[in-house]
Amino acid sequence: MTASNETSDDLTGYGEGERAESSELKDPWVIEELQADLIDQPLDFIFADHRRQRQAALMLNMVAAGDFEERGMRDLIKFLKDDFVRHIADEELGFFPLLRERCLPEDKIGPLIARLVDEHKDDESCGATVTGLLENRLAGHELGDKDRRDITAFAEHILQHLAVENAVLLPIARVRMDDASLKALSTILKERRAAPK
Ligand SMILES: [Fe+2]
Ligand SMILES: [Fe+2]
Secondary structure, eight states: OOHHHHHHHHHHTOOHHHHHIIIIISOTTOOOOOOGGGGGSHHHHHHHHHHHHHHHHHHHHHHHTTOOOHHHHHHHHHIIIIIHHHHHHHIIIIIHHHHHHHOOGGGOHHHHHHHHHHHHHHHHHHHHHHHHHHHHHHTTOOOOHHHHHHHHHHHHHHHHHHHHIIIIIHHHHHHHOOHHHHHHHHHHHHHHHHSOO
């Protein structure tokens, strides 16, 4: 493995084995469910959710390349409308404020979080456009060249965002967040899932 490959694996949060497992053994049209008890280890829970987003980005690129699988497309649309939106709220309402409380000035966490929140806004606007394109595709309409570019750009946006969170934000959180703040985050994640929609 080259140094550049190692960097790429680190940024996406995937090691060689996981990449091989993802590409060779798993159905590429399936987004794995989150392991329920992982919520008691909230940083691992967020990292696992990033793996699901990475799979969603892979599926988006497959759609842009012309692949079609009805059940997988339906699951992808549901993931983008529900799970992906919920993840953003998990971070903005739970993870980011708790992390900000625990960080030291030299962590310069404020500008990083501001950048990530800006990217979440782009996620929400681009996500709405792309789910509309996927729904049209499901309804039998072919994608145009611009549609494919929009879908690919959204997939790239998801991947670069989670790479920053995995490579920069989560490592800071693992150092700075103590047992009390991790417990508080776990409680917020649970309460958000228990609340009526
Ligand atoms: Fe995020
Ligand atoms: Fe995230």
